[in-house]
Amino acid sequence: MGSDEEILQVIDDAGTYVPTDPAWFPSHAELGPEALSVVAVLGAQGSGKSSLLNNLFGTSFPVASRSPVTNATTKGIHASTADHSPLTVALDVEGSDSRDRGRDGRAFQTRCAGFVAAIADVILLNMWYHDVGRFDASGYALLDAVFAEAIKNGDQDPDSFKTALVFVVRDTDDDIDLSVLESSLLDDAKEIFQSSQSLSSSSISLDALFEIHVVALPHMRHCQEKFQEGCGLLAKRLTDSTDPDFLVKTAFSKTIPADGCGTFTKSLWESLYSTPRDTPRGAASMENADSSMVAAYKCNDAFSDALVGASERMSALTQGTLDDGEKIEGFGAKAAEVMNDALADYDAATEEWTSEPIQSRKRRELESIIDTSQHAIFMKQIQLLRENALAHFKSVTASDDMPSDFAFFTADSLFQREAEESKRPGSGWTTTQERTDLQNMMQEISTQRKRLMTVQVSAAQQQAHAMQYLQMQQSQMSAIQAQAYGGSAGQWNVGAAYRPPDTNINASLSYQQGRTNIQISMVPDESASLLGPNGFTAGVGPGNLGLSFNIGL
Structure with a gap:
């Protein structure tokens, strides 16, 4: 992998959300609220999903052995930053027909597909050529789950949920007619989409939610050169914004902030995991469809009001404090109060629509945006606290009577105490790196001070020796002069x-x-x-x- 960052397990094989930090990767915390580009791969176990991502993005996801009978290599969902950009995240999802899960794995796989559909800008549906047209194949079952989630979200907020869907057909023949393959897959997609649409009584179209593409790749080992050539062309479409067929468009972005991705996706997964995903979707009446539209309007309106109120309060906190180089007293408690009040206001305004998916989704989005904003202020506060602690250390060590170890301890304790007070309870914010930086700076200052004192003591000793020598020479000269001018006294x-x-x-x-x-x-x-x-x-x-x-x- 081109990036120094390790592969992150987002969802483990038990269905537990793993990350604990607001950002998935350390580099994302530094990028701030910039939107991530998420590319996810779905497909059957052993279909080459991990190796495909490794070829496209320079990642190093583990790949399956060539044994004819293997267990799932990817369990749950894993993430890695792309080689060309830390803002591009590749998601490797567990195979949809994993023999490890057996027949009971459908609900988990459906949740994974729904999770991917909600956050991915581009979905790569990895499928074998011989599965095209087989509606009982695992790839088509995943497509149904993706469409269902997209219809649910897109019907309420269509402008934010368009996605590039790329059928990556593996092990194709040399003489394949790509236009025929595209036509066949598009017809299958329309049929599955219409089935999902009828169950939800949605009127949104497939074109409004998805931009569909088809890529054919020959066998990875038997036609290795042509396979690598095909991967290179697809990689260019995914990484080079100047390519005329560039797939990762701004129109497909789900606007997930880099430094708040963990907060947003955790709430999303918990919502999906707590909702039955494997039960038949009953046909909704037109009245329910109208109700969903009203819910979308009300939730969006409540979201905007709560966000504006929280932003104004956070802005007021920084005025006259951080903006002027002064810390915010009790920032953690104040940030929690702003967050709780905003969510409470939103909940009160949308109480009537708690059964609608958009209510919980907009609530997660509200929490994520406020958390990102507060975390940025928190980091400024921590930097100021670090500077104050360092100034305290320098002031104490300026006195020769004060041991540097004691000054180190008091400054470190001061920083740690005030940093803890600045954390919002339950936020997961950390100050480990900032504290380490402070300790390193204090250690360096102590080392330099000890080195300077050693030099000063050595210089003083040399000066004393020189004075003794001069005094001895003076005494000898006096004795010589006394002898020359009449001898010594007496x-x-x-x-x-x-x-x-x-x-x-x-x-x-x-x-x-x-x-x-x-x-x-x-x-x-x-x-x-x-x-x-x-x-x-x-x-x-x-x-x-x-x-x-x-x-x-």
């Missing part, structure tokens, strides 16, 4: 010089800083006249004796 020095008479010898004696020095030097003859032949003793008086005495203080 030391005394004395010196004396003497020349014996009638000699050239000059002797000097000195005592300095505890050391005694004696120096003997020879005086040249030409210098003897300076002191006389007798030296100090005859030529120099006692007052001029060469003595020195120095005490350093």
